[in-house]
Amino acid sequence: xxxxxxxxVGCLSDRQEDAPQVLEPSESSDPLDLERIVRSTxxxxxxxxxxxxxxASGSIVDSVIVGEPEWSPLNGGTRSAGSVMKxxxxxxxxxxxxxxxxxxxxxxxxxxxEQTTCAPAAGRYTVAExxxxxxxxxxxxxxxxxxxxxxxxxxxxxxxxxxDTPTVILGVxxxxxxxxxxxxxxxxxxxxxxxxxxxxxxSVVPANGRYVSRETAGTLRSLLRSVVTEGTGVAADGPDxxxxxxxxxxxxxxxxxxxxxFAGSTETHTIVVWVGPLPLEELSADExxxxxxxxxxxxxxxxxxxxxxxxxxxSVSS
Numbered sequence: 001x002x003x004x005x006x007x008x009v010g011c012l013s014d015r016q017e018d019a020p021q022v023l024e025p026s027e028s029s030d031p032l033d034l035e036r037i038v039r040s041t042x043x044x045x046x047x048x049x050x051x052x053x054x055x056a057s058g059s060i061v062d063s064v065i066v067g068e069p070e071w072s073p074l075n076g077g078t079r080s081a082g083s084v085m086k087x088x089x090x091x092x093x094x095x096x097x098x099x100x101x102x103x104x105x106x107x108x109x110x111x112x113x114e115q116t117t118c119a120p121a122a123g124r125y126t127v128a129e130x131x132x133x134x135x136x137x138x139x140x141x142x143x144x145x146x147x148x149x150x151x152x153x154x155x156x157x158x159x160x161x162x163x164d165t166p167t168v169i170l171g172v173x174x175x176x177x178x179x180x181x182x183x184x185x186x187x188x189x190x191x192x193x194x195x196x197x198x199x200x201x202x203s204v205v206p207a208n209g210r211y212v213s214r215e216t217a218g219t220l221r222s223l224l225r226s227v228v229t230e231g232t233g234v235a236a237d238g239p240d241x242x243x244x245x246x247x248x249x250x251x252x253x254x255x256x257x258x259x260x261x262f263a264g265s266t267e268t269h270t271i272v273v274w275v276g277p278l279p280l281e282e283l284s285a286d287e288x289x290x291x292x293x294x295x296x297x298x299x300x301x302x303x304x305x306x307x308x309x310x311x312x313x314x315s316v317s318s
Contacts, residue, residue, distance in 0.1 A: 031314035034064035037307045041300055042066070042275055044292050048300075049074040050308060051177045051272045055185055055265060058194030060178075060204070073274055078174035079259050082247030082297060083134045083232075085171040087183060087263075088154050088162075090131060090139075090223065092146040095216045100128040100223055106138045112167045131223045132231035134246065139169040157193055157208040158182040171249045177272045178204045180263045183211075184244075184270040187224075191217035224264070233262060235302035240266040240309055246297030251277065256294055262301035271308050273301040 030036075038048045047067025051074055054061050065072045073079040094100075106125050109118040117136040119125075130138030143151065143166045155162040158179045162168055178196055182205040186193045191212040196205040212220070224243035227233045232246040244264020251259050257277030264271060275295050295301070 030311075032062060032308070032311035034062055034308065035066060037304055037311065038064060038066045041304050041307065044278075046275055046278060046292070046295070047071050048273070048275045048304070049177060050274075050304060051181055052308060052312070053181045053185055053196060053270045053272075055188040055194075055268055055270055058182075058185055058196045058207070059201075060181075060196065060198050061269070067276070068279075071276065071279065072177075073175065073259075074177045076176075078176050079274065079276065080171045080173070080249035080251050081175050081180060081261050081263075082171040082249035082259065083136075083169070084180060084245050084247035084261050084263050084297070085173070085175070086131070086134065086139050086169050087187075087220070087224070087245050088151050088160075089143050089146070089169055090127075091187075091212050091216060091220055092150045092154060093127070093142040094219050095212045096146055096150070098127060098142065098145060100126065100131075100219060102127050104130065104138050104141050106130070106135065106141065108137070110137050110140045110166075112140065112170065113165070115167070115170065117170060128223055128226060132226045134227075134232050136169060140166045143169060154211065157211055158186075159205050171247055177274060180261070181205075181270050181272045184263055184265050184272070186211040187217050187220050188265045188267075188270060189217075190214040221265075228264065232296075232298045233264070233302050235298055236262055236264055236305045236309075238306055238309060240313065242266045242305070242309060244302075244305065246302060248296045248298075257292060258295055260295040260297045260299065260301050262297050262305045264305055266309055266312070269309070269312055271305050273304045273308070275300050275304075 034050045042048050049065045049072040052062040103124050108122040119135045119137045152162045152164045160175050160179050162173045182196045193207045195207040228237045242264045247261035249259040260275045262273045
């Protein structure tokens with residue numbers, strides 16, 4: 001499993017000694033049993049959701065929510081997606097002339113609406129390096145390069161309600177898993193949006209024509225591939241050579257918990273994974289402080305992506 005930072009809510013100095021409890025997986029032999037995959041990966045009763053969309057058609061072929069449905073960003077819900085939202089900024093920058101090899105003079109930190117976001121170190125990073133390592137200050141610079149309103153307009157193509165502010169790179173604006181899937185399906189289809197339809201054939205996110213050029217879409221796939229081969233999403237890599245983006249949003253600061261995402265695509269499918277925080281009322285329900293892990297997008301979400309992608313391949317082969 002991915003590396004986790006331990007947190008004992010209500011008692012930061014004391015880690016619970018009990019072994020993590022993994023929910024019993026179902027007995028299903030279906031290699032694409034999403035609930036089994038989630039329950040065999042995620043511990044401590046954290047909520048999670050998975051969405052699988054066929055790239056060619058935009059059809060949702062499978063989905064699952066483990067935990068309270070209204071708490072998840074699937075089937076009508078929205079949550080902060082962290083650095084997954086950098087994809088919108090990257091696309092706008094590439095579309096308007098920025099090249100992957102271009103070098104940025106990146107400061108150590110920026111302050112964005114009272115939030116301080118920092119790079120590992122100040123220095124010169126190429127756009128490709130900044131993407132691979134998800135360097136926030138570099139993306140603040142990229143945001144400043146694109147025409148005013150372009151990222152907001154691009155987000156609207158996928159039913160995202162964004163504000164025209166650099167904080168978009170932190171994923172502070174809640175979005176749905178269906179919207180993130182629509183974004184990645186467009187990248188998979190050479191920049192052309194597809195209508196995302198549910199399993200009853202009803203439109204969930206409508207098509208809105210061309211998103212970016214064929215060339216930009218190809219560049220995005222290459223840059224996001226490096227996230228999986230050598231960056232924050234290596235746990236998602238496999239023989240199907242996926243590309244994708246991790247996202248980790250610190251949305252429950254009082255408990256240190258996160259909304260952790262991995263969104264990515266293989267040649268045939270787009271898979272969006274979310275592992276979320278426990279509601280604060282659940283954490284305070286017991287007298288004994290409850291231990292919860294702090295999850296990053298490159299941990300359980302990327303691992304679940306890999307298991308689902310392997311399940312798709314096994315299902316097709318069987």
